[in-house]
Amino acid sequence: MTVTIEKPEATETNVLDDARTQLAQAVEVLGLGPEVHAMLAAPRREVSVSIPLRRDDGSVEVLRGYRVQHNYSRGPGKGGVRFDARVDLDEVRALAMWMTWKCALLDVPYGGAKGGVRVDPRGYSKAELERITRRYTSEIAPLIGPNQDIPAPDVGTDEQTMAWMMDTYSVGRGHTVLGVVTGKPISVGGSLGRAGSTSRGVVAVAVEALRHVGIAPEGATAAVQGFGKVGRGAARFLAQEGVRVLAVSDVNGAVHTADGLDIAALEAYVDVTGSVVDFPGGAPIQSEEVLTADVDLLVPAAVEGVIHTGNAGQVRARVVAEGANGPVTTAADEVLSANGVLVVPDILANAGGVVVSYFEWVQANQSYWWSEAEVDERLVERMIRAWNDVLAYATANQLSLRLAATCMAVERVYRAHEVRGLYP
Numbered sequence: 001m002t003v004t005i006e007k008p009e010a011t012e013t014n015v016l017d018d019a020r021t022q023l024a025q026a027v028e029v030l031g032l033g034p035e036v037h038a039m040l041a042a043p044r045r046e047v048s049v050s051i052p053l054r055r056d057d058g059s060v061e062v063l064r065g066y067r068v069q070h071n072y073s074r075g076p077g078k079g080g081v082r083f084d085a086r087v088d089l090d091e092v093r094a095l096a097m098w099m100t101w102k103c104a105l106l107d108v109p110y111g112g113a114k115g116g117v118r119v120d121p122r123g124y125s126k127a128e129l130e131r132i133t134r135r136y137t138s139e140i141a142p143l144i145g146p147n148q149d150i151p152a153p154d155v156g157t158d159e160q161t162m163a164w165m166m167d168t169y170s171v172g173r174g175h176t177v178l179g180v181v182t183g184k185p186i187s188v189g190g191s192l193g194r195a196g197s198t199s200r201g202v203v204a205v206a207v208e209a210l211r212h213v214g215i216a217p218e219g220a221t222a223a224v225q226g227f228g229k230v231g232r233g234a235a236r237f238l239a240q241e242g243v244r245v246l247a248v249s250d251v252n253g254a255v256h257t258a259d260g261l262d263i264a265a266l267e268a269y270v271d272v273t274g275s276v277v278d279f280p281g282g283a284p285i286q287s288e289e290v291l292t293a294d295v296d297l298l299v300p301a302a303v304e305g306v307i308h309t310g311n312a313g314q315v316r317a318r319v320v321a322e323g324a325n326g327p328v329t330t331a332a333d334e335v336l337s338a339n340g341v342l343v344v345p346d347i348l349a350n351a352g353g354v355v356v357s358y359f360e361w362v363q364a365n366q367s368y369w370w371s372e373a374e375v376d377e378r379l380v381e382r383m384i385r386a387w388n389d390v391l392a393y394a395t396a397n398q399l400s401l402r403l404a405a406t407c408m409a410v411e412r413v414y415r416a417h418e419v420r421g422l423y424p
């Protein structure tokens with residue numbers, strides 16, 4: 001029998017530094033002082049769990065999983081669970097902090113949390129993924145719950161993962177607890193509209209951003225990095241808005257055409273082949289070229305840190321709408337700003353997912369379900385309101401959209417702390 005020992009954590013990039021820098025900038029603008037920064041920079045609770053896995057071939061691997069609850073001053077923790085080979089504690093801490101700001105910015109009654117397992121799901125069978133999910137859920141079960149912390153899908157997880165998490169948690173409680181996770185299948189209490197919600201929200205604010213810089217969405221051009229749950233829907237909704245999507249990529253490669261990709265045909269192709277690579281409706285390009293394509297709008301919708309000082313100067317898009325969390329490093333932000341590129345920050349641009357997760361949680365807690373049209377309408381209304389509020393704040397205070405959004409969110413979280421009692 002083979003036993004694999006846990007791999008050491010990766011340390012090459014640290015998105016936590018970027019998240020803490022953004023917080024420090026907001027605390028300075030708000031004049032809240034170093035004590036508040038120290039308090040808000042530190043996650044309230046974090047757990048690291050060991051996940052022993054019996055593989056289908058009989059060998060044993062021991063994986064590492066995390067759940068970080070960054071803040072719960074405004075309500076239960078909320079945030080996705082990621083299955084990815086790059087997951088480490090600092091990444092989860094950063095993602096949890098961004099969830100706090102995102103929920104506060106969109107005024108959903110949650111704090112921020114995030115979880116992950118350090119595993120590449122592509123190398124595991126469905127049965128193995130189920131065992132990983134169930135053991136991970138059992139280990140974090142004391143910390144989660146509809147009033148405590150509510151996980152959802154993220155990179156490498158999906159509605160099936162959420163169904164397993166809900167089932168495992170419910171078995172432990174002796175009854176079905178629909179509200180413990182969101183992003184579930186419709187058949188077990190999921191919400192209509194959740195699957196496309198992050199992408200719909202990205203496109204709603206991206207279209208506003210294009211108009212803001214004087215570009216009509218109809219006939220504008222775009223490139224999308226990542227063709228998963230967020231990127232694929234973003235490409236589809238952009239096409240529906242009349243935007244020509246010229247280039248898309250996934251982890252295996254990229255495809256480009258100057259006329260605009262037929263997104264419906266591309267989706268059908270990906271359903272069969274599992275990748276955008278070799279799509280006959282376009283020409284292959286290098287994955288990184290998607291980020292520097294000659295387009296009006298760039299939607300990075302894959303992973304963190306893809307736009308860095310090494311390539312930020314070559315970004316030709318006029319607007320970058322962050323479908324992913326943290327795709328632009330803090331240093332690259334400055335380069336883009338100096339070059340006149342408008343960045344719509346992640347905590348605004350990709351907040352549609354958690355907004356509809358909130359709607360799902362409300363529906364599950366009331367056992368009363370809304371129509372898809374109701375969900376979509378309420379989502380877009382919230383996204384546009386948030387866009388207008390952030391734009392107004394940024395304009396009034398001469399801040400970037402990211403700093404404006406972070407200030408608005410940090411202030412709301414700080415006020416919740418203040419009224420509850422700051423340093424007990």
Ligand SMILES: NC(=O)C1=CN([C@@H]2O[C@H](COP(=O)(O)OP(=O)(O)OC[C@H]3O[C@@H](n4cnc5c(N)ncnc54)[C@H](OP(=O)(O)O)[C@@H]3O)[C@@H](O)[C@H]2O)C=CC1
Nearest residue numbers: 154155156198226227228229230250251302324325350353
């Ligand atoms: N799902 C959600 O509701 C939300 C997600 N987000 C954020 O959006 C981002 C994407 O999440 P999601 O779509 O759910 O994840 P998925 O796992 O569904 O999709 C990720 C996609 O990114 C691709 N990818 C990974 N690395 C690269 C790379 N280096 N270059 C190009 N493509 C790459 C993957 O390729 P392949 O398919 O080949 O593996 C896949 O197409 C993450 O940052 C996530 O945190 C934010 C808010 C909500």
Ligand SMILES: O=C(O)CCC(=O)C(=O)O
Nearest residue numbers: 079080152154353354357
């Ligand atoms: O839907 C949710 O609860 C969280 C989604 C998420 O992880 C994110 O917005 O980054």
